[in-house]
Amino acid sequence: xxxxxxxxxxxxxxxxxxxxxxxxxxxxxxxxxxxxxxxxxxxxxxxxxxxxxxxxxxxxxxxxxxxxxxxxxxxxxxxxxxxxxxxxxxxxxxxxxxxxxxxxxxxxxxxxxxxxxxxxxxxxxxxxxxxxxxxxxxxxxxxxxxxxxxxxxxxxxxxxxxxxxxxxxxxxxxxxxxxxxxxxxxxxxxxxxxxxxxxxxxxxxxxx
Numbered sequence: 147x148x149x150x151x152x153x154x155x156x157x158x159x160x161x162x163x164x165x166x167x168x169x170x171x172x173x174x175x176x177x178x179x180x181x182x183x184x185x186x187x188x189x190x191x192x193x194x195x196x197x198x199x200x201x202x203x204x205x206x207x208x209x210x211x212x213x214x215x216x217x218x219x220x221x222x223x224x225x226x227x228x229x230x231x232x233x234x235x236x237x238x239x240x241x242x243x244x245x246x247x248x249x250x251x252x253x254x255x256x257x258x259x260x261x262x263x264x265x266x267x268x269x270x271x272x273x274x275x276x277x278x279x280x281x282x283x284x285x286x287x288x289x290x291x292x293x294x295x296x297x298x299x300x301x302x303x304x305x306x307x308x309x310x311x312x313x314x315x316x317x318x319x320x321x322x323x324x325x326x327x328x329x330x331x332x333x334x335x336x337x338x339x340x341x342x343x344x345x346x347x348x349x350x351x352x353x354x
Contacts, residue, residue: 217287217290217291218287219283219284219286219287220283221280221281221283221284222283222332223283223328223329223331223332225287226283226286226327226328226331226332227303227328228303228327228328229302229303229304229307229327230304230307230325230326230327231304231305231306231307231308231309231310231311231325231326231327232308232311232323232324232325232326233308233311233312233315233320233321233322233323233324233325234322235304235305235308235311235312236307236308236309236310236311236312236313236315237312238308239301239305239308239309239312240309240312240313243293243294243301243309244293244294244309247294247295248260251316252274252313252316252317257295258272258273258274259272259273259274260274260275260313260316260317261274261275261276261313261316261317262274262275262276262277262317265277265337270338274317275313275314275317275319276314276317276318276319276336276337276338277337277338278338279336280336280338280339280341280342281336281339282310282314282319282331282332282334282336283331283332285310285313285314286306286307286310286331289301289306289309289310290303290306307326307327307331308326310326310331311324311325311326314326314334319334319336319337320334
C-alpha cells in the first residue's frame with residue numbers, strides 16, 4: 147500500500163467513527179448521574195434533576211409482612227411456634243421433601259449429609275446435624291426458613307417439627323416414639339454442645 151493510500155484509509159476511518167460525548171454531556175436527553183463524596187468520605191450518586199421523588203415499586207412493610215420474616219428461633223427455644231410432630235410423621239415428610247437431596251438415611255447425598263457416620267474425637271467428621279450443631283432448635287429454625295431447597299417456606303409448623311424429629315432420630319438423638327414440640331425440642335441435648343466455644347476475643351478491630 148502506498149503512503150497516500152494509507153493516509154486516505156486513516157482519514158476514512160476517522161470520518162466513520164462515532165462521535166464520543168464529552169464528560170458531563172447529555173446523551174439521548176438524559177443527564178448522567180453524578181457521584182460525589184460527603185464529608186465522611188462516603189460516596190453517593192445524585193440522581194438527574196428530572197428523576198421522580200418516588201419510583202413506585204415495593205410495598206409497605208406492614209406488621210403482617212414483617213411477621214412472615216420474623217421467625218428466628220433462639221438456642222433456648224424462644225421463638226418456636228405452637229405445634230408438634232412425631233418421628234413417624236416426619237418420615238413421611240422426609241421421604242416426600244428431603245430424600246432426593248439427602249438420601250434415604252441422611253448419609254447418601256448428593257447434598258450435605260445430615261447424619262454423622264460415627265463419633266469424633268477432636269474434630270467433627272462433617273457438618274452434620276448431630277456432629278456439628280450445638281442446638282437442636284437451630285435445626286427447626288433453618289428447616290423452616292430454608293427447606294425444602296426448591297420451595298422453602300412451604301412446610302407447615304407441624305411438618306417442620308415432624309421432620310426435625312425424624313432427622314434427630316436418624317442421628318440416634320431421639321427415640322422412635324419421640325414427639326417434638328417447643329418444649330421437647332429445646333430439651334434435646336446435642337452430643338457435642340460443650341465442644342463449641344463462643345468467640346469472645348477482644349482487642350481486635352470491631353466490626354458492626
